[in-house]
Amino acid sequence: xxxxxxxxxxxxxxxxxxxxxxxxxxxxxxxxxxxxxxxxxxxxxxxxxxxxxxxxxxxxxxxxxxxxxxxxxxxxxxxxxxxxxxxxxxxxxx
Numbered sequence: 501x502x503x504x505x506x507x508x509x510x511x512x513x514x515x516x517x518x519x520x521x522x523x524x525x526x527x528x529x530x531x532x533x534x535x536x537x538x539x540x541x542x543x544x545x546x547x548x549x550x551x552x553x554x555x556x557x558x559x560x561x562x563x564x565x566x567x568x569x570x571x572x573x574x575x576x577x578x579x580x581x582x583x584x585x586x587x588x589x590x591x592x593x594x
Contacts, residue, residue, distance in 0.1 A: 505531045505538065512540055512550075524553050532568045539568045547575060547585070557588045 504515040512531050513523040527543035538550040547560040560583070565576040573585040583593045 503533050503535050503538075505533055507531055510543070512538060514538065514553075522553050524550060524555075530565045532566050534568045534570060537568060539566045539573050541566050541575075545578065547573065549573075549588075559588050560585065560590075 506513045511523045514521045530541040541563045545562045548558045549556045562578045567574045584591045
C-alpha cells in the first residue's frame, strides 16, 4: 500500500495506490507521511499528527517544514533550527 499526499486549498488529500481516499485538516502548509502517520504543519506553525484521518495530537510552534521517519519528526523552525520530536515531545534542537 503506497500513500501519497497532496495539499489542495489548505487541506491534505490522501491517495492510496493512486486512488483518492480522503482529505482532512485546514490551513495546511506542509505535510509528510511514513505510511502510517501523516504529520502536517498548519498556517499558525503548529504540528498535527493524523492517523486514519483523525487528529492524534497537536503541538509545537513556529514550525515551517516537517519530515517523518518512523516515530521521529524532524521539524524545521522559522528561524532555521531543526527540532526533533518523538511522541509529541521535543528531544533535541540543533
